[in-house]
Amino acid sequence: MFATVSLYSIAVENVAVNANDPGEPDLYVQRGKQRSNGVEVELNGNITDALSAHVSYAYNKAKIIKTNIAEDIGKIIENAPSHSSNSWIKYAFKNNILKGFAVSIGHAQQSKRYTLADGFTLQGFVILNAGFQYRYKHFTIAANIENITGKKYWLSAYNNVSKWPGEPRNFMMTVDYSFR
Numbered sequence: 001m002f003a004t005v006s007l008y009s010i011a012v013e014n015v016a017v018n019a020n021d022p023g024e025p026d027l028y029v030q031r032g033k034q035r036s037n038g039v040e041v042e043l044n045g046n047i048t049d050a051l052s053a054h055v056s057y058a059y060n061k062a063k064i065i066k067t068n069i070a071e072d073i074g075k076i077i078e079n080a081p082s083h084s085s086n087s088w089i090k091y092a093f094k095n096n097i098l099k100g101f102a103v104s105i106g107h108a109q110q111s112k113r114y115t116l117a118d119g120f121t122l123q124g125f126v127i128l129n130a131g132f133q134y135r136y137k138h139f140t141i142a143a144n145i146e147n148i149t150g151k152k153y154w155l156s157a158y159n160n161v162s163k164w165p166g167e168p169r170n171f172m173m174t175v176d177y178s179f180r
Helices: none
Strands: 002-018 028-046 051-066 083-092 101-110 125-136 139-146 154-157 163-165 170-177
Antiparallel strands (some): 101 125, 139 170
């Protein structure tokens, strides 16, 4: 297993942000300064020779610290979740008739996020993902299902008019050949 912990404090000046003007949705203005402070924890590796895991968590406090609009100072930055996490756990069958098969399950999560519109927040979400894989000699065939439950969620938004949905349930299949 391999673990990392990162602490950060990032300040950015003169960030271009949407002006939140429904009459001019492509208008951007500069924000004076914003700061993000947080911690990220990540764990990767093999628990056993058949079971591997990737698990991560991040805590982030992102605030406006300087702007021409006095009432915005101290506000949480739009689309910046305070909590987010991901996981992917895989079990590879090593014996018997299932040798070469592997199954995976994981998640992606974000807490609520504020937008540029006062009083309009995006709800937090958790989506579940799964995968199936078969490896034979140099070939690997894999299928992943993302957002298993078909949950409707929003990734980001400026306001209630300009918002971007998350991916619906989707399926992806890959075929891989390794020359080694």
